[in-house]
Amino acid sequence: MAGQASIGRTVDRVELQAKVKDMYRAVAQNPHGRFHFELGRGVAQRLGYPASFLDRLPEEAIDSFAGVGYHLGLADLREGERVLDLGSGAGMDSFLAAFLVAPSGSVVGIDMTEAQLEKAEALRARAGAQNVSFWKGNIEALPFGDAQFDAVISNGVINLSPEKERIFQESSRVLKPGGRLAISDIVSEQELPEGVTCDATLWAACIGGAMQWNRYTTAIEQAGFRLVSVRENQQYEFLSSSAREAVATYGVKSVSLVAVKK
Ligand SMILES: C[S@@+](CC[C@H](N)C(=O)[O-])C[C@H]1O[C@@H](n2cnc3c(N)ncnc32)[C@H](O)[C@@H]1O
Numbered sequence: 001m002a003g004q005a006s007i008g009r010t011v012d013r014v015e016l017q018a019k020v021k022d023m024y025r026a027v028a029q030n031p032h033g034r035f036h037f038e039l040g041r042g043v044a045q046r047l048g049y050p051a052s053f054l055d056r057l058p059e060e061a062i063d064s065f066a067g068v069g070y071h072l073g074l075a076d077l078r079e080g081e082r083v084l085d086l087g088s089g090a091g092m093d094s095f096l097a098a099f100l101v102a103p104s105g106s107v108v109g110i111d112m113t114e115a116q117l118e119k120a121e122a123l124r125a126r127a128g129a130q131n132v133s134f135w136k137g138n139i140e141a142l143p144f145g146d147a148q149f150d151a152v153i154s155n156g157v158i159n160l161s162p163e164k165e166r167i168f169q170e171s172s173r174v175l176k177p178g179g180r181l182a183i184s185d186i187v188s189e190q191e192l193p194e195g196v197t198c199d200a201t202l203w204a205a206c207i208g209g210a211m212q213w214n215r216y217t218t219a220i221e222q223a224g225f226r227l228v229s230v231r232e233n234q235q236y237e238f239l240s241s242s243a244r245e246a247v248a249t250y251g252v253k254s255v256s257l258v259a260v261k262k
Pocket of ligand 1: 065090112
C-alpha cells in the first residue's frame with residue numbers, strides 16, 4: 001500500500017490536468033457519450049435534487065451535470081448570500097444556487113476547462129441570469145480577496161486535485177467567519193495504492209484522487225473549519241468495471257458534508 005506521502009506526488013500533474021480538461025471538455029460537448037460516471041438528470045434526481053428545482057434550470061446544464069451528491073440540500077443557502085462554486089462545470093449547481101439566493105444574492109462559478117465555461121456562460125446569457133457569473137481559474141489559487149463569500153460549494157471536483165489541502169485553505173480564506181463549506185466529493189475508506197494514484201486516467205475519472213476519509217476531514221479541520229454534518233451518498237454509482245473494482249476493493253464512495261469556518 002502507498003503511504004500518505006505518495007498520494008498526489010506520484011501522479012504526473014501536467015498529464016493529470018490535461019486529462020481532466022479533456023474529460024470535462026467531452027462532458028460539456030458530448031454529455032451523451034460514454035463515461036466512467038453517470039451524467040444528467042437521472043443521477044441528479046437520484047442524488048436528491050427536487051424535480052421542481054431542476055425544472056427551473058437550463059436543460060443543457062442538467063445534461064452535463066457530473067456531480068456526485070446533493071449538498072445544496074444541506075447548505076441552507078439564503079436569500080442575499082454570496083456563493084462561490086468550485087469547479088462549476090456546465091453550471092447546474094451555480095444556476096440552482098443563484099435561484100436560491102435571488103434576488104439580492106449572487107453566485108460565482110469558477111472552472112479551468114474552457115469548454116465548460118463557454119457552455120455555462122452561453123446558458124447564462126440565454127437565460128438572462130444577472131446574479132451568476134463564471135470565471136476561469138484554478139481552485140487551488142482563488143482570484144478573490146479574503147472573506148468575500150457566505151458559502152463555498154463544490155460538487156465532484158476536489159478529488160480531481162492533487163492539492164486538496166490548498167483548496168480547503170483557499171476556501172477558508174475567501175469565506176467570511178461563520179461561512180459554510182458545503183461539498184460533495186469522492187473519498188475512500190482505505191488509502192489507494194500507487195497503481196491507482198499514479199494513473200492520471202483514473203484520477204480524471206474521479207477515482208485515483210480519492211483521499212482517505214480521515215485525512216480528508218483532517219485537511220478540512222486544519223484549514224480552520226468545524227465539520228457539522230456528513231452524509232454518504234449510496235445512490236451514487238460508478239459505471240465502468242475499473243471504477244467498480246476500486247469501489248469494492250478500497251471503499252471509494254461519494255459523501256456530502258458541511259463545515260463551518262471558525
Ligand atoms: C466532475 S466535474 C463537476 C462539474 C460540476 N460541479 C457538476 O456538478 O457538474 C469537475 C469539474 O471541475 C473542474 N476542475 C477540476 N479541477 C479543477 C481545478 N483544479 N481548478 C478549476 N477547475 C477544476 C473541471 O474542469 C470540471 O468542469
